[in-house]
């Protein structure tokens with residue numbers, strides 16, 4: 299309902315409603331739950347084999363944080379060669395093994411072997427947020443401030459003059475309560491975190507739940523929910539860096555994004571408010587293009603937010619890697635997709651097996667609301683109010699093309 303109201307506000311604020319009408323139709327024009335909406339946007343979710351995973355995910359130590367807290371790594375398997383490892387430090391996906399077209403499982407995300415990798419000075423300095431849950435507000439808030447109900451709030455700035463991904467200690471750097479389990483769809487990991495009133499400058503005690511599910515039909519599903527006791531902006535996402543190639547850079551990956559427009563940004567990557575048609579630009583992924591084909595025409599590389607408008611039953615984005623045959627489909631209830639091509643990676647970070655994480659070693663498809671929404675009255679609202687429950691679902695579905 300929150301999203302429905304948001305979209306109607308957005309729709310009424312814009313005369314060019316055609317693209318949004320489609321978005322409305324897919325994401326939020328009915329009273330269905332986000333899970334039903336996701337099913338509607340993804341044919342894959344409708345034919346999920348209803349098997350009950352008999353056993354909960356296994357857990358093992360992931361080491362100690364710098365303040366001496368023991369953190370865990372939970373590994374979910376689906377019986378078809380998919381295996382995802384998630385730590386309660388930052389709710390971070392540290393590893394995701396997916397078979398290639400020969401049936402051989404291989405690593406497809408960037409990550410480290412233990413928690414020290416995520417707390418090293420190099421990682422802190424580079425700030426790539428590998429695999430982490432992002433909040434309270436994913437992406438940027440201009441000049442680290444916003445006004446809500448007549449009151450100005452000042453946030454911790456951690457990206458030049460702006461706030462990025464929640465501030466200095468975002469949801470990626472906190473320890474979540476973890477509960478491994480099972481559902482009719484597969485193994486699950488439920489993570490909860492209470493972000494206290496005033497944390498990083500945000501108002502309200504925000505209670506957040508994220509459930510990861512690895513399903514029998516090779517889908518990693520992420521269900522987000524949140525409630526608050528004071529109105530607050532919220533924008534939750536996951537920051538996994540994917541690389542379906544098994545070691546090369548991602549420039550050869552073929553990408554399709556169901557979006558006719560994208561958010562134009564300034565030099566600090568803050569939206570100017572202009573929603574520009576992708577047609578005739580290097581941002582047009584409405585038909586498949588490799589990441590590398592036109593990236594040189596985009597200063598700095600892709601790090602932009604697309605306005606998703608998939609046709610009913612179609613994914614928001616599709617990725618295909620020709621050498622391994624791996625495919626990934628992304629479906630979401632969110633209106634935007636931050637497609638980021640690892641432009642800031644510079645080779646200083648190395649993976650669990652010594653892999654060098656250089657420029658374009660991974661790409662992110664962060665499903666979310668638009669950047670800086672709290673300061674952009676015409677964007678879909680990201681304000682969560684007491685009494686409302688935020689619900690959002692994103693799925694990543696894996697497969698191969700022979």
Ligand code: GLA
Nearest residue numbers: 425426427601636638642662
């Ligand atoms: C997001 C941002 C990027 C960058 C990465 C992390 O994708 O949009 O600019 O900050 O996170 O490095």
